[in-house]
Amino acid sequence: MNPAVQTTHPPIAVFLSYSGDGGVERMMTLLARGMADRGHAVDLLVVKGAGGHFQKLHPQVRVLQVGANHTWMALPFLVRYLRRVRPRALLVAKDRANRTAIRARRWAGVDVPLVVRLGTHLRRSLQGKPRLVFWWRARLMRQAYGHADRVVAVSDGVAADTQDITGLPAGKITVIRNPTVFPEITERAEEPAEHPWFTASPVPLVVGIGRLTGQKDFATLIHAFAHLQVQRPSRLVIFGEGADRPALEALVEQLGLSHCVALPGFTNNPYAHLARADLFVLSSAWEGSPNVLVEAMAVGTPVVSTDCDSGPREILAGGAYGPLVEVGDAEALATAMERTLQNPLPANELQGAVSEYHLDRSVEGYLQALGIPSLK
Numbered sequence: 001m002n003p004a005v006q007t008t009h010p011p012i013a014v015f016l017s018y019s020g021d022g023g024v025e026r027m028m029t030l031l032a033r034g035m036a037d038r039g040h041a042v043d044l045l046v047v048k049g050a051g052g053h054f055q056k057l058h059p060q061v062r063v064l065q066v067g068a069n070h071t072w073m074a075l076p077f078l079v080r081y082l083r084r085v086r087p088r089a090l091l092v093a094k095d096r097a098n099r100t101a102i103r104a105r106r107w108a109g110v111d112v113p114l115v116v117r118l119g120t121h122l123r124r125s126l127q128g129k130p131r132l133v134f135w136w137r138a139r140l141m142r143q144a145y146g147h148a149d150r151v152v153a154v155s156d157g158v159a160a161d162t163q164d165i166t167g168l169p170a171g172k173i174t175v176i177r178n179p180t181v182f183p184e185i186t187e188r189a190e191e192p193a194e195h196p197w198f199t200a201s202p203v204p205l206v207v208g209i210g211r212l213t214g215q216k217d218f219a220t221l222i223h224a225f226a227h228l229q230v231q232r233p234s235r236l237v238i239f240g241e242g243a244d245r246p247a248l249e250a251l252v253e254q255l256g257l258s259h260c261v262a263l264p265g266f267t268n269n270p271y272a273h274l275a276r277a278d279l280f281v282l283s284s285a286w287e288g289s290p291n292v293l294v295e296a297m298a299v300g301t302p303v304v305s306t307d308c309d310s311g312p313r314e315i316l317a318g319g320a321y322g323p324l325v326e327v328g329d330a331e332a333l334a335t336a337m338e339r340t341l342q343n344p345l346p347a348n349e350l351q352g353a354v355s356e357y358h359l360d361r362s363v364e365g366y367l368q369a370l371g372i373p374s375l376k
Contacts, residue, residue, distance in 0.1 A: 011041035011043040011085065011087050011088065012042050012043070012088050013043045013085070014028060014031070014042060014043070014044050014090075015074075015078065015092045015097055015101050016093050016094065017096075018047070018048050023178075027093075027178050027180070028093050032058060032061045034360065034362070034363035035363060035366075038363065040367075042060070044061050044064065045077070045081065046064065047068055047070070064081070071100050072096070075104055078104035079104050083108050083109075088113075089371060090105070090113070092115070098116035098145070101116065102116070102144045102148055103144075113149050114149050115148065116148045116150075116151055117151075117152040118151065118152070118154070119158065119178075119288040121157055121158055121161050122162070123164070123165065124286035124308075124309040124310075138166075145166045149371075150172060151173045151174070152369055153173055153176075154178050154288050154311075155177075155289040156175055157311060157313075158175075158311075159174075160310075161310070174369050176366060177356045177365075178289055178291055178294070180294040180298070181295075181354060182359045183359065185271055190272070190275070191269055191272045194267060194268070195237060197235055197262065198272070198276040203235055204235070204279065204341050205234065205277045205278050206228075206234055206235065206236045206237070206280075206337065207296075208238040208283060209240060209267075209270050209274075209292045210284070212248060215284060215286060216283065217327070218238055218244065219247070219251055221281055222248065222251050223255070224283070224331070224333035225261065225337075226330075227334035228334045229260070231334075232338055234260065235260045235262075236261045237261075237277075245263065248263060270292065270295065274295060275301065278301075279301070279303070279304065279340055279341055280301050281303070281333070281337060282305040284305075284306055284327075285327050285328070286308050286309050286310075287309070289314075290315070293305055294315060298351055298354050299351075301350070302345055303316070303321070304333065305325075306325055306326070321349070
């Protein structure tokens with residue numbers, strides 16, 4: 001990359017709601033940084049602007065607040081921006097923002113290339129909700145997405161789900177891996193860990209990371225860890241916050257695991273903890289493409305994952321780089337954890353398996369999707 005290169009072209013516009021410290025916000029922040037590092041002018045059109053990732057933007061990324069607290073209310077701003085600035089291309093993330101941008105381009109009457117990004121398996125995420133909810137979301141997507149120039153999916157599973165829902169031709173959907181592995185990840189991994197168990201643990205250390213919600217299914221992980229304790233005394237740390245905290249803390253107490261399970265909350269440096277862990281476990285009921293699974297492998301930590309829709313099977317090459325177990329099966333998860341602790345894969349093998357998820361490679365993919373030649 002050559003940060004000294006500057007372009008006289010109009011900016012690449014990125015439209016996103018920064019509603020918290022989620023994976024989408026982090027990935028889009030990294031993409032904006034990667035594009036700016038290559039000398040592209042980048043305008044970040046922001047709804048809300050909350051969360052820590054918003055504070056880590058590249059200094060050369062121009063931030064424009066849309067003046068709205070809801071994505072749909074940003075529509076007038078987007079129309080004016082597209083007419084006045086005529087950006088080189090517009091990249092959008094999250095379904096509601098995608099549909100808003102598609103309408104804004106039509107109302108603006110400008111020929112700006114528009115690429116929308118989807119990061120979750122919609123059918124699986126809406127499972128259990130009323131059929132009318134899924135029918136309505138699918139209808140809106142079918143009506144809108146055909147008007148985008150290209151749809152980016154973060155995994156093959158998300159691409160297949162999107163094609164099934166929208167009926168778009170396969171050629172209009174592009175799979176681009178998330179820019180999860182960034183240049184400083186090794187340095188961040190070498191920083192001191194915040195939690196005391198990571199400085200001197202007398203037993204194997206198992207880590208889970210994610211929002212404390214039903215999607216991540218940490219209850220199954222805690223049950224699996226209880227089974228693991230019978231075979232191999234160890235410790236479990238689950239980083240994250242969310243609505244399920246009281247229920248998970250009660251489960252830990254009920255199973256008599258308070259001495260060896262900790263839920264310390266959000267961590268500013270997951271890489272330092274992952275690098276010092278003996279095992280990372282993804283227990284999710286569904287995903288789009290789980291970034292933390294890639295992060296664990298990138299710092300050389302062995303992994304175990306549920307075989308959920310979607311992403312883990314692709315990342316782990318069908319189980320070649322870590323066991324895949326059925327969602328919700330605590331006993332199978334415990335068995336996989338024990339076997340992986342006993343026979344972990346070498347760090348360099350795990351790191352080599354996630355080369356597609358490097359920032360530079362992801363940025364190149366997005367620039368191609370946007371129709372923008374690289375300045376690299």
